[in-house]
Amino acid sequence: MNWLSSYIRPKIRSIVGEQKDVPDNLWQKCPACEGMIFHREMTDNDAVCHHCGHHMKITVQKRIELLFDQGEYSRIKLPNVPEDPLKFKDKKKYVDRLKDSRAKTKEKDALIVGLGRIGGQKAVVAAFNFSFMGGSMGAAVGEGLVTAAQTAVKEKAALIVVPSSGGARMQEGAISLMQMPRSIVGVTMVKNAGFPYIVLLTHPTTGGVSASFAMVGDIHISEPGAMIGFAGKRVIEETIREKLPDDFQTAEYLLEHGMVDMVVSRDQLNTKIGKILTLLMETKKDYTPEGKNEPNGSSEQTPFPDNKDRKEKTKGNVTSLDKARNKKKKAKKRHQSKKNKSQTPSQKTATH
C-alpha cells in the first residue's frame, strides 16, 4: 500500500503514546496504518513504520544523532536567560511547567545544539525538543538559536535548524513573539558570513516558529507527512467554515505549493543534507576541512579531527567503538528480520 493513501489524518496527532493497547509494550501500533511494529524494529528503523513509511516521533537526542556522520557530535552549551520574566500563571505556574518539563526531559529547555559533520562538512544542528512544552519558542530557545548561528559563523560551519514546535511560548508573552525577529537576526549572521542555512521541517512546525527562522532557509527540507503551517487547522476551519483537504499543511502539500524544496525520508537525511552541503560549500573550499588555505585557529580548536583524518579513521582504521556499534546494529537487524516473520501477526503483515 502506498503510504500516501494510507496516511490517516485523525491519527496524525496521536503519534506514539498508544502503547497501552498493545501487549507487553513490545508491540506498537502505527498511528497511520495501524500495522503492528515490534519495538526493536522501531528502534532500528528510526521510528519509521516499515509497513507504510509513516514517520513517528523520535527523541531530540536521536534526531540530532541521526543527522550527523556516524552519529558523532559535541553538544554546545547554551547560555542561561532570565527565567519566567512575566511571572506567568494560568491554571498552573509557568515555573512549575518548566520544572515538570525539565524533570521529564532532563534538558533545560526546548532546544539542543550540536557541532559535528554532515557528509564530511562541518555543521551546527539546532534541534527542537517537542517533549519540552511542545517545543515552544521562548527566550531560551531564541538564545539557543542565536548561539547556534554564532557557533556556525565561528566554526565556519553550515547551520541546520530542525524545528518541531507548536509555535511561540505563550507563557513569555510578547518576549516570545520577539524571538521571531531575534532568531532571524541569528540566521542573518550565518547568511552574511556565506554559510548555508538549511531548515529541516519536522512534525509539527506551526505558528511563530513556522513564520520566522523556519521559512527563510536557503533550502527547506521536510520529513514525509510532517504538519507545517501558520494557523491551526481548527482555527482555519472555524474561520472559513469549510472542510480542509486531507493533505492540508502536510510536507507533501507544501512541496506541491512551492514552500519546501524536497521531502526526504528519515534514513536519507544525512546523505541528502551532506550532498547539499558539499555542493554549496564548493566555493568556500578555503573553509572546508580539505581546504588548502584553511585559516589558522578556529578549526584546530574544534573538537573534530580534520576531515581527511576522519575518513581515514572510518575507512581504514575503524575505531573499536565504531566496530562494536556496527556489529551490534547488523546483528540486531538480522535478528529483527528473522523474528518479524514469526512474530508479526500474519494478518497485519499481509495487508501491507
Place this chain on the structure above:
Amino acid sequence: MLDFEKPILELESKIRELRNASSDDTLNIAEEISRMEIKAQRLIQHTYSKLTPAQKVKVARHKDRPHFHDYIKNMIEDFTPLAGDRLFGEDLALIGGLGRFNGQSVVVMGQEKGADTESRLKHNFGMARPEGYRKAQRLMKMAEQFKIPVITLVDTAGAYPGLGAEERGQSEAIAKSIEVSLNLKTPIVSAIIGEGGSGGAIAIATADRIIMLAHSIYSVISPEGCASILWRSADYAKDAAGALKLTAEDMLKNGLIDSIVKEPLGGAHRQKEKAIRRVQAKISDSLQELSSLSPDQLVEARHAKFLQMGRKAA
C-alpha cells in the same frame, strides 16, 4: 459601547438632553449642565487612569478608534497608495504607498480594519494574507532603493487564518517580511495604534523605533485564544489579558518597545485628531533621531536591538 464606559456615556447623554431642553433658558439648567460636565470629566479621568489590561484590550479594539485611514488623512500629504505584490494579488487588509510626512517623502503602510460592515469586509477586518506581507516587502525595498524612510502603523488581530493564505505560504510571507525589515538599509519607525496581534503585527513592526499608543496592546496571542488553550475556556480572557503583559506599560518595562504616546483623556476614540497629532510628533522625533545614522549603522543597531530581547529581566 464599552461596558465600563457606560456610566460616562449615560452622563453625557443626560447632558445632551438637558442642553436640548435648556432653550427654556432657566439659569438652573445651565448650572446643572456645567455641574454634570465636571462630573463626567472626572468620571472619564477616573475610569481611564486605572484601566485594567482587559479593559485596554477593549479600548484598543474600539470601533471608533482612529484607524490607518484616519492617520493617513491627518498625517500624510500626497498619499499615493500602491497596490499588489507582483506575484498573486492585492490585499486591502494591508495598505501601503508613498506620501509626505512633515514634508519628507516616506513609504507608509499599515493594516486597515475598516469602519463599517462594508469597509470591514473590504479590508478583511485588517487581517492580511500573504499578498499583504509580500506587498509590504516590495514597498520596503522600494523605500530602501530611493533612500526614504518607512513608517508602519500596526493595527491587526493577526494574519488571516485561511485556506488560501496557508496555500500561498502565510508563514513564509511573514518570515520574509521580518527578514526584509531587519536588513533594510533605511530607517523604519512603527507605531502600534490599536492591536498588535502576534505574527501578523511583527511582520511590519520589526523597526528601529517602536511606538505604542497608551491603550494599544501588543501580544503573542489574543487573550481569548490564550485563555482557551491554557485555561481551557475563553471565559478566562480577562485573566489571560493580565498574564500576557500586553499593555504599552508592560511592553516598555520589558524592553520590547521604545516609547509610549499618551492618549487624550478618555482614549484616542474620543479625540481622534489629538491622538493622531501626538503619534505624528513621536514618529517625527524618532525619524529625527535616526537621521544621523548611516545605512549600515541602522542595520547594525536594529540587529542589536532585537538580539537583546529576552536577555534582560525587567
